[in-house]
Amino acid sequence: MxxxxxxxxxxxxxxxxxxxxxxxxxxxxxxxxxxxxxxxxxxxxxxxxxxxxxxxxxxxxxxxxxxxxxxxxxxxxxxxxxxxxxxxxxxxxxxxxxxxxxxxxxxxxxxxxxxxxxxxxxxxxxxxxxxxxxxxEDRLQYVGSMVLGLNDALVELTGTLAGLSFALQDNKLVALSGLITGISATFSMASSEYLSARSEDNSDAKKSALYTGIMYIFAVIVMVLPYLLFPSDKYVHALITMLILVVLIILIFTYYISVAKDLPFKKRFTEMATISLSVAGISFIVGILVKKFLGVDI
Missing domain, CATH: 1.20.1260 (Ferritin)
Structure with a gap:
């Protein structure tokens, strides 16, 4: 001893x-x-x-x-x-x-x-x-699928909800449209990931699709939630809350990836947040223009 x-x-x-x-x-x-x-x-x-x-x-x-x-x-x-x-x-x-x-x-x-x-x-x-x-760890083998599902959901749904917020100006209608769009897009993305993995002879194509779908539907639920919680006429409040949640999701997920995969955090976070918020801003303007030029008043 x-x-x-x-x-x-x-x-x-x-x-x-x-x-x-x-x-x-x-x-x-x-x-x-x-x-x-x-x-x-x-x-x-x-x-x-x-x-x-x-x-x-x-x-x-x-x-x-x-x-x-x-x-x-x-x-x-x-x-x-x-x-x-x-x-x-x-x-x-x-x-x-x-x-x-x-x-x-x-x-x-x-x-x-x-x-x-x-x-x-x-x-x-x-x-x-x-x-x-x-x-x-099993889940880290599918980080690519997770990133695909989350990124696509954040970019697509951020733009959709921002545009609908000022086109419809009613939280319940925005939530309804967002859920329909989000759920449909979840199945679309999951099936696309499955077919893509299968075409590459990936034996775990089902898991790839599952991780993509889980991350997509998670983002959908979190982003639509403010429109369900705020009164129907408080669409601006819901929009701002949704954008804050988007930044938080990006922050948490980017930090997770940076730690687990030893990747740079700041650059990835800035890039992802900039893209999502830029799309939201463009869609916001599109929503106003569509409402004005089509003369739609709900």
Missing amino acids: EVIMVNNSISDQTKQTILKLQQKEITEQAIYINLSKRLKKESDKEILLNIAKEEGMHSEIWGRYTNKELKPQRFKVLFYSFLSIIFGYTFVIKLMEKGEVGSQNAYLKLSEEVPEATRVYHDEQMHEQSLIGMLD
């Missing part, structure tokens, strides 16, 4: 840093254990449990310096577990790994007073390599 000599002459600042690292390690151990319970692949489970075991060992090392026995931060464990249900375990692991950069820097600074910090630092590097090797 390895005997670790503890340096009791470390500074108070270093002790505080070690205490934070101890808390982080014991909390992440609990998170990895929770994530492992939801995985079907035994190899992935084993990797996560091994990493959880090492995190626990690191916590014990820091505990020899703090002389404290800490418990996982319950809220943080529950929060990451919730995120894994919504966004998948890949997103959560990548999100946690982003936080490791600062921790690894802390380990390097600690190494002057605490020799074990160097070993823990190398363990963390091994963790990252192991994690990257296991990230083959």
Whole structure:
């Protein structure tokens, strides 16, 4: 059994840093254990449990310096577990790994007073390599289909609802038209994705179509919701709320993709938001012009 000599002459600042690292390690151990319970692949489970075991060992090392026995931060464990249900375990692991950069820097600074910090630092590097090797989550294989469904729904329906808002000036009529258009477009997009995947000899064409359809109908429901909640004559309020929701959807989804797939966030978010809002603005003008020149008054 390895005997670790503890340096009791470390500074108070270093002790505080070690205490934070101890808390982080014991909390992440609990998170990895929770994530492992939801995985079907035994190899992935084993990797996560091994990493959880090492995190626990690191916590014990820091505990020899703090002389404290800490418990996982319950809220943080529950929060990451919730995120894994919504966004998948890949997103959560990548999100946690982003936080490791600062921790690894802390380990390097600690190494002057605490020799074990160097070993823990190398363990963390091994963790990252192991994690990257296991990230083959099913849903990430269909990110292209998800992006297709969401992008098309946001661009098409944003323009449609914006145009209808001033053409009809009645939230109930806009919601009715939006739902009919959105549901029809969902089946159209899903079937198109299925045929496209089949033409490329994709054995999982049904899953591709399913992910496309799910993202499309999700966007439809969220975007039409303001028109159902506001009074019929408050179409401007509904339109503004819908545009805010569109930006929020783009923000959340772009962040998810940027973390899970290691892609740039700012450029993708700006591009997608600009396209959707530009289409909404053009359709808004078209709606006014159509109403004026056709002389339609509802």
